[in-house]
Amino acid sequence: MIRYILIRVTGCIITSFVVVTIVFLIMQYLPGDPVHYLLRGYESEGQVEALRKEFNLDKPLYNQYYIWIKGLLNGNLGFSIFYQKEISSIFIPRFIATIELISLSLFLSIILGIPLGIISAVRVGSFEDGLTGIISLIGVSTPVFVFGVILQIIFCIYLNILPTIGRVSIFENIFDSIKHLILPVFSISLGLLPYVIRNVRSEMLEVLKNDYIRTGWAKGLSPFKIYYKHALRNSLVGTIAVLGINFGMLLGGSVVTELVFQWPGLGTLFIQALMSHDYQLIQVLVLVYALMFTLVNLIVDVIYSIIDPRIALE
């Protein structure tokens, strides 16, 4: 187990280095120039060149790469040209914000998704089943930002009961921070929920066919125990796998949602960085996204082996 995790972690690290390199190479060919974005043309003779020199933009590729990697290894994420700051100082609060958003959405879609999935699996073909099916179909078919915009129109323009945008830290004012969280979290979950429901449903349908479910009935177990203890635990493996795969989708969705709701997270930072051609910042962000994805999938694998003893991690 431990050995397996170690192997995987080293795998992650290697992966991330390859990612770093890819990203770095990509960056070098991004059109546009951070310095120009910074000055918007209000520049003096030679100022641009001077700045490019200062930010090492004039150095040859391998040199820049070396500098950057060296920085990373010393735990220095690099320097954001747009903010004119150490990236680490910008990055951490944004990271926390995004994690807050993503984890809550994940939590919500699991909390809602599993019971709904089970219900529609148990009452296959019933009205509830049909309804859930159609809803989740619509959920799958709607771009996240459309959810966002429509939610804004309903709750902020017409009803005017929720704040449109922004974030309030929990340690500042719990009620406010929750109010700010509701819409973004919902619009992300709406995108993810269908996948959870559909998967739980199909897995459940498979599992419920098994003999040990019949044994469960024969033992005199209550339906609740049957579905939520015996069947669910067996069907979770597949569900978690899907969550692991769709985590990427979740991340992507979070970028757009953050944009719609002006959530001060990595997504907004990422777009800002792209717009301002802030190379090092983009590199760091993409790297982080890739890392998050890999790590989550590692965690997923570990959870497997906990849920299902038959899966041995070697």
Added chain:
Amino acid sequence: MKKLTLVLIYCGIIVNGLYANNLNIGVQSFQNIDPIVTTGTDDYHVISSIYDTLIILENGALLPQLATNWEWLSEKELRVQLRKGVKWHNGKLFSAEDVKYTFDRMKPYKTGYSWFYKAIENTTIINNHEIVFRLNNPDSQLPWSLASVVASIVPKLSESDQIDFKNNAIGTGPFKFIEWNIGEKLILSKNSDYWGKVSEIDSVTFKPVADQNARLLSLRSGELDIIRQVSPDSIPQLRKSSDFDVYPALRHGSMQLAFNFNGGKWNKPVEDPFKDIMIRKAISFALNYAELIAVSGGLSPRVYGPLTPTLKGYPKDERTVERYDYNLELAKGFMSLSSLPNGFSTVLMSPPEYEREAVLVKEHLKEISINVELKVLDWGAIIPLARDPKVRGTEFGMFYYGRSSLTPFPPGVLQKNLSTYGWKPNMFFDVGFDRLFGDVKTLPIEEQMPIYAAAHTYAVDRRISAWIYQWSTSYGYSKNKIDNFESNEVWALFLDMFRINYIKLK
């Protein structure tokens, strides 16, 4: 128990948030708050309220601030007397040392707009309250330059209590820096022992909100009291409403459709259509300026040339400058006289913020059979296209953008349009102007004026660009909280800023 106390603290915060008269201002985004590093207008709002400048400019006139008075010793020497008894936010006394430090740290004039003070060779301290600026060549505009926020005076701190001016600030200004959570908010609070008029606002909270609608919605819901850049189409209804109003802060510059005299690779038969003044005139008459202004929010006055009435040197007699307005017949007439009577196709480049106006321009030019392809690029991508000697503007034929002058004097604007200096959105060169602007600053102010006027007329007559409206920034604010805005029209860096301590609350 701990939780409970926390909750109590929150409640405390909320309550005094309700009763203290603090101001919530919605801006686009912050970079950093170092006066000589940043280039973002939003940052300068913060800077201008934390720091003081030596001189301040109000409604076109220079007034003393940290400097009590100033005089030219020679063409190249300006002596400045400093105000006594001014305290920094950290309690230390303000002295000539700080001024010297401020201008020394600008060298080598690389970062931000510090190049603005290239003319300053060094500063010598006469005594604690007197300092002399020595210039490497005469610049009669220096006092005006000193009035810019970029020249905000920062304290000279001892090694022990150094701070990073990018994330933190100690000034002499009407507001103290409290805290800044990146991406969330930046808080200032009143400096009660300000040497000048103490503001009636207790604290100011800036919230960066990139999205226009979001800003507007939060203004409506009362989360914000002032917002920068109201989304244009909502301006009319906001003005109608009884609780809100919009204030157009005019900039020292005009929106223009610049023509690329270099031509481009797409129109082979004739090398570069925009060398033909007939075509330029045709276009200038084909644009429906009313629509363009309306789409931009309908607040900006129409201008006909590079100079705006707010700039020094704007022609005294407006009749000397030709006026051109939407007139399709005329446009078609000019087109038929031009070298390309059956039209041509070209590329129009525009930064994202003017996307919609660019779309309209495209449609207008269709009328005179000019087929326009739109290219919406951000500044970081546009400028290389315009300045890179290899490309030299062959990527685009027209460029829809706005320039504003960093001083009340127009050289910047004019040079961008007319001389070889710097990067050129329109590849028009006239060496004469180079010579002219080379030493214009050395002349005494009043002698500069006619030159500017002449340049203005020249540009308009030749239609170097089609000028559209005076560039402005719209500020939405809630009438219930704020008395009126006009009183705050203060020169800072661009004209489209205001000083928070001038705001009158209800």
Added chain:
Amino acid sequence: MDNLLDITSLHVDFYLDKKTIPAINGLNLSIKKEKTLGIVGESGCGKSVLALSIMGLIPPPGKITKGKIWFRYNQSEIDLVKINFKSKLMRSIRGNKISMIFQEPMTSLNPVFTIGDQIIETIRIHQNVNYTVSKQRTINILKEVGYPEPEKRIYDYPHQLSGGMLQRVMIAMALVCKPLLLIADEPTTALDVTIQAQVLRLMNEIKKGFKPTIMFITHDLGVIAKMADEVAIMYVGEIVELASVNEIFSNAKHPYTIGLLQSIPTLNRQRNILLNTIKGNVPNPGEIKYGCNFYPRCPQVMKKCKNEKPKLIKLSNKQEVSCLLYS
């Protein structure tokens, strides 16, 4: 009345896309206390359906359409058909008063829980005792079914055990609440011969032990001989002969029973004689509309068999048969 279970005119139908198939039609049966009733029949004759209908676990699209299943315990009698299969009452009976051993030990245990948990669970839903007690009981019962070193190995997962072991666990789980009726649905078919023997021995010990009433379903007359007191021969959802073991093996009456008996391989038979079988094969339920289900295959078929349906008639107090030969 010493019958633990009385099944009267039970009909179970399966609804498939178009037609409905009568898996069991009009079956009457009663099981005496503390006796072992063997139920024999070829696969697909409705043995398992009978068992499941007692448990109230007929899988969809199956359904009990008519009939009653009277179950008597502590001076009360309940009709199991009436009760909803999810109802509390039914749950308190299942696994507690009536419990069942299934054919496939490999798949009949939940792979993601330890066998210990699964038995303990059974105890704790039926009797309110705390964890430690129920764990102790589990260990005891596992000892009784001859499960090696239960103290340690109750933490094993099903996939770590052999078929025989799993079947022992199943039996333990079935017996742990001391049920009145134990239904064993072909408990040995999935196991290889040596293990079969062990399991059968175990069952016999259990019989001697705390005398439960057992309903032993199999297709193997040999097994029946070892286990049962009474035997019911089933053919296409009906009971064709019901008699005590000795009667069946000494003088079977129904041609089908006779056929079955003749098809048992025995050691003391000369090599050259072929093992004789019943000609033809089992008709699908509901295929034969009129008359005796068996007539197409019956060696002694008569004219009336084709259109007259035989009833179960009592020959002696030990033997009932449904065949027109004896009416």
Added chain:
Amino acid sequence: MNNNFLNNLQKGFLKRKLSLIGLLIFSIFIFLGIFGPLLIPYDPYKTEYSNRYQLPNNNNIFGTDWAGRDVFSRVLVGAGITLKISIMALCIGSIIGGIIGILIGYMKNNILKMLVIQFNDILLTFPFLVLAILITALLGSNLNNAIIAIGISRIPRYVRIFCLVVNSEKNKKYIISATSLGASKIRILFYHILPNILPIFLVNTVLFFALTIIAEATLSFIGIGAQPPMPSWGLMIRQASENMLVYPFGVIPPSIAILLVVLSANLMADGLREFMDPKLR
């Protein structure tokens, strides 16, 4: 337990009906995509400033946008654009990805195969959307680049799927027997393996079609996809949402359009799954 028969019947029926509806909507979409430009009542680019922000009326069925352009015409033309985008991105993604995947999968296990698979897995660790955004930014933001970006960022998943499938296929008994009968590699690939992976290809293609439409809309929404004044649905939503305070209705038509098309694609995918074995992925 009880009326289960009815339930099943209803379910089966419902399912089939749904995927039929999907097919219907989808074919309408294709039709409009091809012939839309012939059906439009107005020039979708013609601005008429005086008549902006009109709610639906007799002249403009879907109303007009910020520049007074007829939204109905724009949505119709948008269908064409969306169709074009999706097909092109599909071609890039599925063909390149498919070919690589099949070849790699069919390849004998060797170091090259391992490397390719490893690299592919690394690419898979980029979230699809993030990758698409990145590549678009790299190529310079306009529609064609967006298409290419979407296509490229889909390749890894295709490679993954096909690699796995072909791998499992080629080790099946019938292939082995075919080889032992001396069938050539090519023949096996085309006569035995491809027919068997066709269903998977189909389902994935349909799903990816849906995904593409969403991705394009998203890129345009962020502002790095289609360039104005092109009536791409995503761009329309963005511009509408910019003015949603003045004219909220503007968001509805393009959103509905996207929703319907993607929905129909998903319905069809479900239908296809129904007919083929459920354990596709």
